Amino acid sequence: MMHLLWDIRVSLDLFLGGLGVGAFLVGVILYYIDAKVYDTFVKKSFVIAPLLVIAGLLLLLTELGRPLNVIKTIYAINPTSFMSIGIFLQSAFVAVALLIAFKVLTSGVESLCSKIIYAGAILAGLVGLYHGFLLSGIAKEPWNNAIPVIFFVSSILSGSSLMLLLNLESLEGLIARFKLPIIINMILTLELAAVFAWVYNLALTTASSKHAYEVLMGSFGIEFWGLSILVGLIIPMVLLTLVILGKTSLKIVAIPTFATMVLGSFFLKNLVVYLGQAV
Amino acid sequence: MAKKYGMIIDLHRCVGCGACDLACKSENNTPDGIDWASHKIETYGVFPKVTYTHTPTLCNHCEDAPCVRVCPTQAMHKNEDGMVVHDPSLCIGCKSCMLADPYGVIFFNKEHAFLDYVTDDSSIVKGGTFSKKELSDKAKAPFPNFNAARGAGGYEAIRRKGAVEKCTFCNHRVTQGLAPACVVACPADARIFGDLNDEKSQISTTLRAHKPTVLLPEKGTKPKVFYIRSYN
Numbered sequence: 001m002m003h004l005l006w007d008i009r010v011s012l013d014l015f016l017g018g019l020g021v022g023a024f025l026v027g028v029i030l031y032y033i034d035a036k037v038y039d040t041f042v043k044k045s046f047v048i049a050p051l052l053v054i055a056g057l058l059l060l061l062t063e064l065g066r067p068l069n070v071i072k073t074i075y076a077i078n079p080t081s082f083m084s085i086g087i088f089l090q091s092a093f094v095a096v097a098l099l100i101a102f103k104v105l106t107s108g109v110e111s112l113c114s115k116i117i118y119a120g121a122i123l124a125g126l127v128g129l130y131h132g133f134l135l136s137g138i139a140k141e142p143w144n145n146a147i148p149v150i151f152f153v154s155s156i157l158s159g160s161s162l163m164l165l166l167n168l169e170s171l172e173g174l175i176a177r178f179k180l181p182i183i184i185n186m187i188l189t190l191e192l193a194a195v196f197a198w199v200y201n202l203a204l205t206t207a208s209s210k211h212a213y214e215v216l217m218g219s220f221g222i223e224f225w226g227l228s229i230l231v232g233l234i235i236p237m238v239l240l241t242l243v244i245l246g247k248t249s250l251k252i253v254a255i256p257t258f259a260t261m262v263l264g265s266f267f268l269k270n271l272v273v274y275l276g277q278a279v
Numbered sequence: 280m281a282k283k284y285g286m287i288i289d290l291h292r293c294v295g296c297g298a299c300d301l302a303c304k305s306e307n308n309t310p311d312g313i314d315w316a317s318h319k320i321e322t323y324g325v326f327p328k329v330t331y332t333h334t335p336t337l338c339n340h341c342e343d344a345p346c347v348r349v350c351p352t353q354a355m356h357k358n359e360d361g362m363v364v365h366d367p368s369l370c371i372g373c374k375s376c377m378l379a380d381p382y383g384v385i386f387f388n389k390e391h392a393f394l395d396y397v398t399d400d401s402s403i404v405k406g407g408t409f410s411k412k413e414l415s416d417k418a419k420a421p422f423p424n425f426n427a428a429r430g431a432g433g434y435e436a437i438r439r440k441g442a443v444e445k446c447t448f449c450n451h452r453v454t455q456g457l458a459p460a461c462v463v464a465c466p467a468d469a470r471i472f473g474d475l476n477d478e479k480s481q482i483s484t485t486l487r488a489h490k491p492t493v494l495l496p497e498k499g500t501k502p503k504v505f506y507i508r509s510y511n
C-alpha cells in the first residue's frame with residue numbers, strides 16, 4: 001500500500017475547483033458574446049461554479065489536521081507559499097462568484113454588471129492556474145512547471161464539458177455559431193501537447209525525474225494511458241473528428257464526448273497528485 | 280553577529296548504538312512512529328565484499344529550507360539563530376512541508392500522543408489494579424517520559440494532534456546554554472554542535488579540518504547537519 005499524505009480529497013478539490021473555474025469562464029464568454037441569447041446557459045454556469053469550488057474546499061478542509069486554524073492564514077501570510085496566496089485568491093473568487101450567483105438567481109442575468117463579471121473572470125483564471133502552482137511549488141519531480149498549464153487547460157475542458165452536458169438543448173445553436181467541435185479539438189490538442197511536454201521532461205532530466213517517469217509508465221501505466229489519455233483526451237478527440245468529417249452529428253455523440261472529458265480531467269489530476277507522492 | 284547553529288556527525292566515531300535516538304525520544308517525548316532523531320542503515324555490495332553504513336539522521340535545519348518555503352502560515356519558520364522551528368499554534372496540518380522536505384524528517388501527529396496515560400483506567404496486568412492513568416496521576420506527569428522542562432518557556436510539552444513536528448535542535452535547551460540532548464547522550468562524542476558563524480567554535484574548526492558531506496546535496500537545500508569521515 002502506498003503511504004499517502006494527501007488522499008483523494010485533494011484530487012477531488014483540484015478537480016471540483018477546476019470544474020467550477022471552467023464552468024464560470026464558459027459562462028463569462030457566453031455572457032460577453034450574447035447574454036440574452038445564452039441566458040439559461042450563463043445562469044446555470046454562474047450558479048453552479050461557486051458551488052463546485054466550495055464543495056472542493058470543504059473536502060480539502062476535512063483533509064487538514066487543524067481545519068479551524070485556516071482562519072490564521074489571513075494574517076500569517078507566507079509570500080513564498082503558493083497555498084498562502086491561493087487561499088486569498090480562492091476566497092476572493094468564491095465571494096465574487098457567490099455574489100454573481102445571488103444576483104443571477106434573484107434578478108436574472110441582465111441585472112449583472114460587466115465589471116464584476118470581469119473581476120470574476122480574472123479571479124477564476126488565477127484560481128485555475130493556482131491549482132497547478134500549488135503542486136509545482138512543492139517541487140516534487142512529477143509536480144514540475146508543466147502542471148499549471150496541464151491543470152488549467154484540463155479545468156477549462158472539464159468545466160465547459162460539464163456545462164455543455166447540462167445545456168444539451170442549446171447545443172445546436174452553439175454548433176451553428178461557433179464550430180464547437182473544431183474549437184474543442186484544438187484545446188484537446190493543446191492539452192495533449194502539454195501532457196507530452198510533461199512526460200518528456202520527466203523522462204529526460206534528472207535521475208529522480210527519470211525514476212518518476214518509470215513509475216508513471218510502470219505502476220501508473222493504466223491510469224495514464226488508459227484513463228487520462230485514452231478516455232479523457234483521445235476518445236473525445238476521435239468522436240469530435242467524426243463530427244467534423246460529417247460521419248456523425250454532435251447531438252449523437254455529445255453525451256459520451258463531454259462525459260469522458262469530465263472523467264478524464266479527474267483521472268489526470270488524481271494521477272498527478274498520487275504520482276507526486278509515490279516517488 | 281547572529282548565531283547560525285549547525286551539527287557535525289563524525290561517522291568514524293559513531294558506534295551506531297542509537298543513544299541519540301533514545302535521548303531525543305526521552306527529551307522530547309515523541310510517541311511511537313515519530314522519530315525526530317533516527318538513522319538509516321544501508322548494506323551494499325555482493326558477498327564477500329559487503330559494506331555496511333549506519334548514518335544518524337535528523338532535521339538538517341537547511342539554510343534554503345523547502346519546508347519553510349511552502350508553509351502557508353509560517354508555522355514552519357526560521358528563527359534568529361538559523362534553526363528551522365515550528366509553531367503548532369499556526370499549523371493547519373496541511374502536510375505541504377512533509378511533501379516538500381526531501382529528507383522525510385517531518386512527522387504528522389495524527390493522534391493525541393500518550394492519551395491512554397490520561398484516560399485508560401483498565402488494569403495493566405490481568406487481575407491487577409494498577410492502570411496507566413493511575414501511573415501518570417501518581418507520578419504527577421501525564422505520561423512516563425513527560426518533560427516539564429521542555430514545557431517551560433513557551434514550548435509545548437504535550438503536543439496535540441493535527442499538527443506536524445520535527446527536530447528542533449533542542450532549541451529549548453540551546454537557549455539555556457545547553458547542548459541538544461542527542462549531543463550530550465552520545466557515548467562516542469560523535470556529535471559536535473555549535474555556532475557556524477563563530478570561526479573559533481569547535482564546529483567551525485572541525486569543518487575546516489575535514490571535508491564534510493551533506494545528505495542529498497543535489498536538492499540544493501544547504502543542510503546544516505554535516506557528516507565527516509565517511510566510510511568510503
Ligand code: SF4
Nearest residue numbers: 338339340341346380
Ligand atoms: S531537513 Fe527537511 S524539515 Fe529539516 S529544514 Fe530541511 S527541508 Fe525542512
Ligand code: SF4
Nearest residue numbers: 350370371373374376
Ligand atoms: S503542515 Fe503545518 S507546518 Fe507544515 S506546511 Fe502545513 S501549516 Fe505549515
